[in-house]
Every structure is written in structure tokens, then in C-alpha cells.
Amino acid sequence: MLFRHVKAGVILGSVVAVAAIGCATARPTAIGSGDPVADRQRLMKNNGANWADIQNKVKAGNVEGVAVNAEALALHAQRITLLFPEGSLTEKSKAKPDIWQKWPEFQAAAKNLENRAGTLRDQAVAKDAAAVQTTVTTFGRDACGTCHTPFRVPPPQQQPAQPRS
């Protein structure tokens, strides 16, 4: 009986300890407003603006200039999943509950953005205009869309004033 109590105590203690470690380190890079919806909308807006800048530069023939924006997308992408803590679904959020129901898929979609942005960055650094052009052409669907289609409520038609390829 005594042993059982001790055992239960140890198990409980360990669970609490592990949970505490998880909490302490899970959100180290939050943007810091305390409002995860506002934070992630700010981050995604900058992603959108970097993407618009990429398209403008490609149009202007400034292939190498794309690299800085692609790297911004790659680094921002690493923060995305941290900005979607469970239960952070407010009226202002366009996030679908599917994010938390299919968390591994959501993680994979964010990672996919990081990888594709990294590819685009490397092509731009190499000044490979043809490769950059090809990646940019499919980026909206293959990078943004892979996450937005399953996990974001589509914005009303008027809103997407941001240039699309």
C-alpha cells in the first residue's frame, strides 16, 4: 500500500516535472504581445509582404534581391507552429480547428514553407534566374497553399489585394 502511494507520487511528480519543462520552453520565441492571434497575424502579414516584394523583384529582373525576402520567409516559418497554441481560436482568427486536430500535418505544412523558402533563397543567391522564376510560379500553391487551403478560412474576395503570381 505504502509502495503504491510512493509509486503513484513518483509518477505524478514526474508527469508534472515533464509538463513544467514543456511549458517553460514551448513558447520561447513568441513575439511577445501576449496575444497569439495578433502575433501570428503580424508574422503572416510580414510573410505576405515579403512574398509581394519577391514578386515585384522578379518582375523587375532583380533575382538576387529575392534572397533576403526568401530568408525572412524561412526564418519566420520556424516560428509559425509556436504561435498556434491549443485553444487560440478567437473571432478574429482565420485559423481552422483542423490545425489542432491534424497537428502533425500542420507542422509538416509549416516545415514545407521553410524548406521551399530555403530553396528559393539558395536559387536567388546563385542568381539562377530560371530556377527562381520556376519556384516563384508555383510558390503560391506549393508553399502558401499547402497550409492555407487545409488550415485557413479563405478571406473574402475583396481582401486579397496582395499580388498573386
Added chain:
Amino acid sequence: MKPTHVRTGVVLGSLVALALASSATGQSPTKIWTSDVVADRQRLMKLNGASWADAQAKLKAGNVEAVAVNAETMALIATQIVALFPEGSLTDKSKAKPEIWQKWPEFEAAVKNYGVQAEKLRDVARSKDQAATEAVAKEFGRQACGTCHQPFRVPPPQQQQQQQQQTPPTR
């Protein structure tokens, strides 16, 4: 005898679990990055430098409004800097000065200032006011970058600086 074994097993198991959890998440405070915090912050600061160079190039070309995206990128990056300087993360490759950890509140304040300055540049760029944006940009190297780099970073050799940045910062 048997319960003792079970208990020992549980204790050992918990310790192993804790050790694993802390080595996976505890060592570097920024789990999303690699295990090399110096490489991580150098990558981050390189993007800062490149964003600043892009902002200056746009400003020179008269494309004022487009500066905003770079300034906002810098402002967002600024929120990550402090977490990438855990105590004791000073290697041969790092240009960080030990003063960072001796004067931690000043370091935090310098990073915070950088974020504020980047937001200022962003907002003035959004207003499309070329003269006002140029005025903020002119002071940016000293007011934003320099406030942290002067006290807390070993200055890079002249050549390196020119190689890394196509448009050298105005300082």
C-alpha cells in the same frame, strides 16, 4: 522485494524521461533553432543586415514604401535576439562580448531599442514620405544597430564587413 523493484524502475524511468526532456528542450532556450545557438543568431543577424541593405537600396531607388517590409522583418527578428544569447554561449566563432551577460539589462534595453527603431522606420516608410524616411534611415545605423553593436559586439575586420554587405551601412 517486487514493489521495490517496480518503484526503482519508476524512479529510474522518470529520471531518464526528465533527462531526455531537458536535453531536448532545456539546453537551448529556443527549441525551434538548431543546437548551435551561435550559428542560429549569426543567421538571424545576417538577415537583419541583408534587410537593412535592401531597405537602403530601395530608398536610393526612390522606392520608399517598399522599405516597410524590410523594417517590419527587422522588428520581428528583434523579438528573437535576446533568447539567442543564453549565458555561456560564447565560442571562438562568436563576436559577442562578455559584457552582454555582465550588463544584461543594458543588452535587453539595446535590443528593445532596436525593435522600436525598426518600427519607426517601418511606419515612416508606410507614410511614403521620402524625406522623413531618409532622415530615419540616416540615423538608423548609429541609433539602432550601433546602440547594441558598439558596446556588445567585437567589431568585424574591415574586409569582412564589405564582403557581407553590398551596401555598407552609413555610419
